[in-house]
Each structure stands twice: as C-alpha cells, then as structure tokens.
Amino acid sequence: MIPAHYYLVLSAILFGLGVVAFIFRRNIITIFMSIELMLNAVNLAFVAFSQAWNRLDGQVFVLFVIVVAAAEAAVGLGIIILIQRNRQSLNVERVDLLKL
C-alpha cells in the first residue's frame, strides 16, 4: 500500500501553495480561499496519520476542522461583504484607513 509519508509530503506542498496564494494575491476573497486550502492540507495530514497509526481520532478531528471552517467561512464572508460596502473595493490594499 502507499506509505504514510507520501500523503504528508503532498499535505506540505499544498500548505506551502496556500501560503504562497495568501501572500501574493490581493483580492480578499481569493485570500480567504487560500486559508481554506491550508485547512484542507492540514485535514489531509490528519487523515494520513489516523491511517498510519490505525486510530480513528484523526478522522473525528477532521470533522471538527470542517465544521469550524464552515463557521469561519460564514462569518468571514459577512465581514467581506461589509468591507465591500464600506470601501467599494475588494482589494486588500484599499483597506488602509489606519495607515500613517
């Protein structure tokens, strides 16, 4: 079968790509989506470990991560809608009223 570290390397690569997307994109919604990508990479690592050590706790924790991501997406998108209303733009560089 497939050794566990194949999945862990894939998880690390996806996490790194999520970080790259977070840093280089300027649209708020795309940045939010890169956060979801990072959460998915972490989920993959959880399930890989749960299979490696034959315990199902990892999968239960994945369910909790998915639920927390859903709650966070709902509130985060509400905040994004407010930002769009107040600054008329979805570019993070425009949200700079506190800048000196």
Place this chain on the structure above:
Amino acid sequence: MSDFLAQHAEIIITLIKVLLLLFIVLTVNAYLTWFERKVVAHMQSRWGPHRVGPHGLLQPLADGAKFLLKEDPTPSGVDKFTYFLAPLMALALALTSIAILPFGPDPIRIFGHDIFLGIVDLNIGILALFAITALSVYGVALAGWSSNSKYPLLGGLRSSAQMVSYELSLTMSVVGVLLMAGSFSLRDIINAQAAHPERGILGWNVFPQILGFLCFFTSAVAETDRAPFDLPEAESELVAGFHTEYASFKFAMFFIAEYTSMITVSALCSILFFGGWLSPFPAAWTFAHYLPSAILIASGLWVMWDGFRYETIFGRILLPGVGAVITVIGVVLILLPSVNEFIQGPFWLLGKISFFLFVYVWARGTLPRFRYDQLMSFGWKLLLPVSLANVVITAFVILLRGH
C-alpha cells in the same frame, strides 16, 4: 488474449455495464419526454404528439435530431470557460448518480463470473448520492452567472438558493430510514425491508416512515426544479431562468440532467421507502410470480389490437410488431421458470420507478406554481422542522423498542 480477458475481467465487466446502463438511461430519458408530453396533454384534454410515428412514438427521435442540428450561438461577453463547464457539470453529475443504484438482488452467472445488477454497491451509498446532489447546485449557479444577462443571473441565484434550502430537508427525511436499516448501503436498506417476507407490502418502509416519505418526495421535487416548484425556470416568469442563453445542444444537456435526476429520485423513493425490488405480495402467494408475464402478455395483445386499427400504414405495421414481441417475451417467461424468478426483482423495481415518474408528471400537470417566497418559507418553516421531528420520533421509537 483470453487470459488478458480473464485477468482484467472485473474492469471489462464494469465497463460493459456502464456503457449499457448509459445507453438505457439516455433512451429512457428520451421516451420520458414523450411520456410527459402525452400524459400532460391527456390531462388537458388534448392529444399531445401524435403525428411523428404511431402515437407520436418517434417524436423523441425528431427532437434529438433538432437538438443536434440547430445552431448553437454563444453570446458575447460570457465567461467562456464557465459557460461551457456548467451544462457539462450538470450532466456528468446527474449521470454519475445512476451508478450507485442497485437494480436487482440476484447476480447473473456468465462464464463463471457473478455479475450483480447495478454498477457498484458502496458502503456509503446514500451519502454518495447526497454528495452528488450537493455538487449539482454548481451547474445551475454557474450557468446563471456566466450568461452575462439579468434574467439568467436572477434565475440561477434563485434556483440554487432553492436547491440548497431543500437539500437539508431531503437529507433529514432519509435519516429515519437509515436508523431503521442501520447502514448507508442501498442493498442493505432493501434487505432490511425484506426481513419479514411474509408481510409483503406491510414490511416496506413507507408505513412506519410515512412522514419521512412525504418530506422526501416533496423536497426531491423541489430539488430537481420541477413543478410545482419550478418558478426559477418557468417560461412565463423569468424567460427561461438560468438556461435562457443556452441553445440547442447545451440546453439538451440541462434537459437530460433534469430528467435523469427525476429518474434517480424515483428510484431512490422506491428503494428507500417502497421496498425496492420486493414484491408487494406476501411470499406465500406464489401465483404472484406469474404477474410480470401476465402483464406483458396483456399489454402486448392490447398494443397489437390497437395497432391493427391504426390510421397510418406505418402504424399498422409497427405497432402489431412491437405488440407481438412483447407477447412473445411474456410467454417465454412462463415457459422458463428460472428466468422468471430472476426477472421478479427488476420488474417490481422498474414498475415502482415508473409509478413515481407518473406521479412527477401528474404533479406537473395538475398543481399551480409556488411563488418564490412561499417556496422558501415552505422549505425552511415547514419541511425542515417536520423532517427533524421525524428523526426524533424514529430515534425514540427505536430506543424504546430496543432494536
């Protein structure tokens, strides 16, 4: 060559099953459109298609030819990738859901391999069907958005909001059945209903779960965007809703996706609540095994008798021919008892699916449309609490009975 076949037998059998099932589903889709037009027409005291071939039976072929040959314009300003992706996604997801349904209990033995009817039996059968339903919201939403026009956008958003709302009561209403069967697999659910074969029809899930069945059927009709919940795509309301800007072949893909999901929902209703391939007669009544052949012989003779009196010459040749074939199949079934035993399961399942398809078409021809706010409040304020109550009641009864 023959041991290449022997080694990869599983894959080749599955591939053949997939192609055969795809062909059958697409043909049933085409004749479902004929069925719908005829039934709605007769309910409205008119004839429906009756020119193209005897009783309009070749109308689907004419429609298919029209869809293939019509001009397929792409409006300017659409988002090209999403515009082409949306109907593909809808069609692919609808056809994938057919793969999970089981069609009969016993396997066929060919060349020493057991071939089960149905492409695969997943451990998470019903969950996989819900996953496919959840993904099919995208086909509608992306189609509406990518068309770069007001009416499709509004229709697409309304339609996808409706689908997401009714998905909740759809999944909740099935939980009662899952609690009774103890498994997600569709074969296990039918086998749980077969636990008391002497009860026949009373062993089906619909009697303990009548509330669940009503919630499921209503949510499923709303989920597939059919009347009376078809406001987002009704012609008199929003032009044609999310598929306004789609012409011949891409529109046909949406059409096929809608009718295929109708077939899937009818199959699910019969599998989850009405016993799937179980016969309604108790097991002791063995004469009921002759019912399929009796029905085939009777309908074959009726088609022949109607065909001899038909007006066109083509009809007078075709219809008696078809009727004769059907009668011969019925007689052959009486003569071969092992084939007769095998055909019982699929016959009852197909009969129940046809019944639910008829109820779908009946609802379309009879009921007026819901207004959009009525639709949403019905889904959230009535169906969701009722299906949750059904889950709680079922759980309590199972706990008290100690199953």
Place this chain on the structure above:
Amino acid sequence: MNAPLVVFFFLAAIAILGAISLILQRHPIHSALSLIVVMVALAGLYLLMGAEFVAAVQIIVYGGAIMVLFIFVIMLLNAGVEERTNMSKMAGWAGLPLAIALMGFLAAAVARSTDRVQAVAQSGATAPTKVVAGLLFQEFVYPFELTSFLILVAIIGAIVLAQREKQ
C-alpha cells in the same frame, strides 16, 4: 507500480495543479472552481485511504456548502478580475523562490521524519462509519455539542453582519 499508487499520483497531481491554478487565475470565480477541484481530489485521496465517511462529509459540507457560499458572495459582490497595482519587482523576484524554498523545506522535513511514520505502511482498511460515529458520540461528545453552539453563533453573526443598515 500497482493500481493504488497510480491512483494516488493521479489525484495528487490534480490537487497540486488545482492549487497552482488557484494562485494563477485572475478572476475569483476561476480560483473558486480550482479550489473545488482540489477538494474533490482530496476527497478521492480520503477514499483511497479508506476514510469513506470523511470523504463524503468533505464533498457534502466543503464542496457542496462552503464553496457554494463563496460562489454566491463572488456573484453578488460582482467581483471582477484583479487590477494590476504596482507591486515591487523585488517582492516578485525574491518572494517566489523563498516561498518555494519554504515548501521544499516543509516537504523535506516531513519526508525525512521519524522512522515510525515512514515504516508503517497504510493498512488500507476502510474505517466503518459506525466506529467513527461511536467515537464522535462517546469520547468526543463534548466538543461535538460545542460545535453545534459554534455554528449557532456563526449563523447569528453572519446575519447581523450582512444586514442592511436601518434607515
């Protein structure tokens, strides 16, 4: 080169290509579609590992609800292609290699990790839903009830945040 390994590489390639497409696409809707592709590929990987319930929940909740929410918001806010603002060239030239170095470092650290993880091969056994449900309702029942409270708070928060201002 057996069949599970081929399936693994195929799904891993789809996931990585989807993630790269998320970075490179200019319109947020195309990024959202790429993310959906990544999630479905990950669900396939969970099925390969035998975690069937988690795979189904991933598609139903993540792919069928959360991403639908994203797509609704992108459509309603009419998000367009990203404008090209003046990014410093230095950030582009130095940032990208450093990011790739970070990824490589993480991956190498994992690949050379302790022998315990490397030596144990995947058992490939499916995790029955009954056992997962048993864990969820017996050992983890307190976090489970807390998450229902969390979702309630999130619903109230989202409704309050997105309300129109009262005139």
